[in-house]
Amino acid sequence: MTDLTHRGQSLLQELDGFSIEIDAERERADIILHRPPFNVISMHARDQLRAAFEALDEDERVRVIVVRATGEHFSSGGDIKGFLEASPEHVSKLAWNIAAPARCSKPVIAANRGFCFGVGFELSLACDFRIATDTTFYALPEQKLGQIPGSGGSARLQQMVGVGRTKDIVMRSRRIPGKQAYDWGIAVECVADAQLEATTDALVDELRAFSPLAQRTAKKLLNDSEDAPLSIAIELEGHCYSRLRTSDDFREGVEAFHGKRKPVFRGS
Template sequence: MTSYTFADPRLATLDGFRVELDAARERADLVLDRPPLNVITMPQRDQIRLVFEALDEDDRVRVIVLRAIGEHFSSGGNIKGFLEASPETVSKLAWNMAAPARCSKPVIAANRGFCFGVGFEISLACDFRLVSETAQYALPEQKLGQIPGSGGSARLQKMVGITRTKDIVMRSRRIPARQAYEWGVATECVPDDKLEAATDALVDELRAFSPLAQRTAKKLLNDTEDSTLSIAIELEGHCYSRLRNSDDFREGVEAFHSKRAAKFRGS
């Protein structure tokens, strides 16, 4: 992997993280790098949003991985920063941390150790959460006299329901990796020393699909999360119809009948 270079001057010096590019594997990694706990600062949140927006526009990147250095993904935000930040800054917290969800490309979060507060919230905004058996998820804001402010309680409730979300949020409960997997919060739970291999495998799996079909599927699923069943089915039909005329769909059908691997181009 090589260090990623941004044209945006606001990303000339990254605060507490780095970005790496593996062009051969069409992969970009956003790596939290403020060990031992990878605390996420207020300025860092703005930069993370900008990075996702830049990677979304980069044709060299098919899949984005969000991971961290060390034994903990992130213990959460910089606590003093909340009191120092202006109301305007605080109002952008959820928007910034929703950047993985807005990104049209698949985003994988690789979580181990502590994944608390904003660390959990940005992971919830990703499409896939791979967890090692050491991982613990938590939204501990009640201990500070606060509530989650970056979309955590809202996203979690969609995944596990109001009863479990109240248990996690109102009691600041830690959820171990295996339980997170059983509840449908985590995509896959693996031994700690297999997390990188599982991430690599998922990247390669996702790259084998049509990028056009993947972007369409992600947007459709995100857009219909809150819709009625009839509207979701209607929108699914429209998306299917648009893909019907794509080069990738034709290639997929021809490859199927020829019993060969498809070579998708994203058009």
């Protein structure tokens, strides 16, 4: 366990089925699902994952967060028995917990191999970037249990691929292979399974090279304007652009461009 601090510190003790690693030199944090063989995500782990993202968002050592898993599968989904045992109040918080990657101001990457089902898929959909492999299958299989996705899965998916494809995935409990997910725009890359780690590393380093302030601004703008009318989205973009024009990072970027050198961004 790392030395993370958070106002919900007690939640970060004795992590349930996952671990956290911080590489300060590479400005990277990894949340690693680890409950072999299928990395089932418990009800308690959902609360802990939320707290972990909130703590990492406040950690100055971290620029980029990666969600990955040990073994051949990202996650086969949630603890089904836990749903029947949880209180209605607890169940009502599930979507808020799983949306933690989206609320996090820093870039979040989901590295998906093997099964990425149910809440594992929903957690990945809440991330900014999904990297799939030729072994990946995405699915929202809740119809097989007489249920529907409950942590934002159908809603986020519909925003990405439209209502027709979402109905095809949700109402038929279809498994979508990584290549098809890439073709549909769910995943940003689909690589050979052996290349997942290297591809993830490369994306982390690419994102670290940009201004932290510009990255945070872009993420929040895109999230806030996702379901806004075009005129409102353009207005919001203009305000964000105007604010960044006065930043130290923008000045550094312009000066580096004209000086034909690599910019050194400081996030201010």
